[in-house]
Amino acid sequence: MDNKELISLLSKKTKTTQEKSKEFLNSFIEEITNYMANGANVEFLDLGIFENIVREQKIITNPKTQKKVLYPPKNVVDLKVAKPIKEYLKTIEK
Amino acid sequence: MKTTVTKSDLIAKLAKRLDISEEQVVNFIDKLNELILKSLESDKKIIINGLGIFKLVWGSYHKNAKLQAGAPREFYKLKFEAEDGLKELVNKEFAHLQAIELSEELSSNMPLDALSKQAVEIKDVLSEIQDVKGAVEYSNAATTEFYEPQKDNFSITATEVEQKTEDAPIPETTETTETAQTYYQSPTSVTSDYGISNSSYSADNKDYSGLSYGSGSGNYDTYKPKEEFTESNQSVNTSIKSDYEDNKRGFGGYSDSNENNDFDKNYYSPDNVVIRKKKTWIWLLLGCLVIVAVACGYLFMKPQVCKFVNSFFSKKETPTELPAVDEVDSLIANDTVIYEDVAISEIDTMFFENRKYTEFIDTVTISSGVTMAQLADQYWGSRLFWVYIFEANKDNIANANRISVGTKLRIPKLDNRLTDKNDTRLMDKVKELEIALGKK
Numbered sequence: 001m002d003n004k005e006l007i008s009l010l011s012k013k014t015k016t017t018q019e020k021s022k023e024f025l026n027s028f029i030e031e032i033t034n035y036m037a038n039g040a041n042v043e044f045l046d047l048g049i050f051e052n053i054v055r056e057q058k059i060i061t062n063p064k065t066q067k068k069v070l071y072p073p074k075n076v077v078d079l080k081v082a083k084p085i086k087e088y089l090k091t092i093e094k
Numbered sequence: 095m096k097t098t099v100t101k102s103d104l105i106a107k108l109a110k111r112l113d114i115s116e117e118q119v120v121n122f123i124d125k126l127n128e129l130i131l132k133s134l135e136s137d138k139k140i141i142i143n144g145l146g147i148f149k150l151v152w153g154s155y156h157k158n159a160k161l162q163a164g165a166p167r168e169f170y171k172l173k174f175e176a177e178d179g180l181k182e183l184v185n186k187e188f189a190h191l192q193a194i195e196l197s198e199e200l201s202s203n204m205p206l207d208a209l210s211k212q213a214v215e216i217k218d219v220l221s222e223i224q225d226v227k228g229a230v231e232y233s234n235a236a237t238t239e240f241y242e243p244q245k246d247n248f249s250i251t252a253t254e255v256e257q258k259t260e261d262a263p264i265p266e267t268t269e270t271t272e273t274a275q276t277y278y279q280s281p282t283s284v285t286s287d288y289g290i291s292n293s294s295y296s297a298d299n300k301d302y303s304g305l306s307y308g309s310g311s312g313n314y315d316t317y318k319p320k321e322e323f324t325e326s327n328q329s330v331n332t333s334i335k336s337d338y339e340d341n342k343r344g345f346g347g348y349s350d351s352n353e354n355n356d357f358d359k360n361y362y363s364p365d366n367v368v369i370r371k372k373k374t375w376i377w378l379l380l381g382c383l384v385i386v387a388v389a390c391g392y393l394f395m396k397p398q399v400c401k402f403v404n405s406f407f408s409k410k411e412t413p414t415e416l417p418a419v420d421e422v423d424s425l426i427a428n429d430t431v432i433y434e435d436v437a438i439s440e441i442d443t444m445f446f447e448n449r450k451y452t453e454f455i456d457t458v459t460i461s462s463g464v465t466m467a468q469l470a471d472q473y474w475g476s477r478l479f480w481v482y483i484f485e486a487n488k489d490n491i492a493n494a495n496r497i498s499v500g501t502k503l504r505i506p507k508l509d510n511r512l513t514d515k516n517d518t519r520l521m522d523k524v525k526e527l528e529i530a531l532g533k534k
Contacts, residue, residue, distance in 0.1 A: 001133045003143045013125040029144040037183045041098040045127045072191035079174035090169040
């Protein structure tokens, strides 16, 4: 499913115009990304929490050359899934 | 600790931004939630532009996991893959850093003494800088207020700071205090140096002041910016030496409180440094080689080893000293009794050592169950004399312990003195010969 399909379905469900639903969705995503860029964790709907994780710096050895490399730290996004959603997913059959 | 923006915060902000009531926003969000869950159930995948891909992956518990009765072992898991744009946006803080190949001195395990010496030196330098900083702040409080940090001074190392402080006296050097401040960094200077030009960040600075990595991010001087990286690698390596232990600290150095610029002094103690050398595989290899060598030696040198061992356990006979030839001649001349004994023993040894098998009495074809010892017993009255038969038929027999059925053995004609059972000296010699031939 794309953003287009999502917008059309959302407008149908909420009984509003597609423009409004598009504006809402875009602003919703923008707000979340803004918060994430500033290093905060954000609750995403009922699905879970977008976590801002810091991968620490580390020294890695190249297995071929046996040389050591200092690898810089990194900020990573991960979704910590909520418990009710996990339980719900267990009920779905393959 | 990082703050978590809850659903209600997001709703309030969206309502403000879109100029609609919070109820409408809640309605929107609920419907969006439903739609996403439904599409996930049907398509197992949903792409939201700007965020990333949500998808269901079929997974299972570990085979040894203890589950309740009736609980499914296999089920769907929700996974999220962020878009490249979001990844870059989140990693903006460390985007300028690049992996560095460490020099040989650092890549090999540094000796503990050298590290402890460095730690003591750094400790002294830090204490000196702190003293200087305090004194100058008190005297030149007005000048430091209008200070703006420069990019070039930012990557100054601890050793350079030490040199500068030594060269110039305390009250005259306003620069040294500034460099020191840049090295330890105030929270405001960090944001300007790393070039995070986010308007929302500066506006919401109050909310996220606790999240910035300001106080400790001076440790990342080791990572040279991408533009300067090609110019000089040596300077990087020198700066690594001073900051190597800081980096070892990991993200513990990034304390959330911006006010405390003091380093933890206990960190520099040599107890925190652990050096490991794993070279057990060499010893294992050596052990295996020794075992293999011993096994091979035993297999190939078995008869010699048996002989060597038997020589230890057998009683050592003190050889009787034979009289010299001149003495014997004199004895013969005197017609003494000893003459006969000496002459007989000499002749016996001559007979045994010069044994030759030229004439043969008989030829026997070996049938099953017949041994050389039996034949020897049959012809000469002792089982030990099989040795003669073996020596006479060396061409036909490869192994004394295994003779194939049908081989023809020639039985030699022997002198009576070679088959005398009562002669102990002869029997001992025959036994020695038996051990040498390796009969089991």
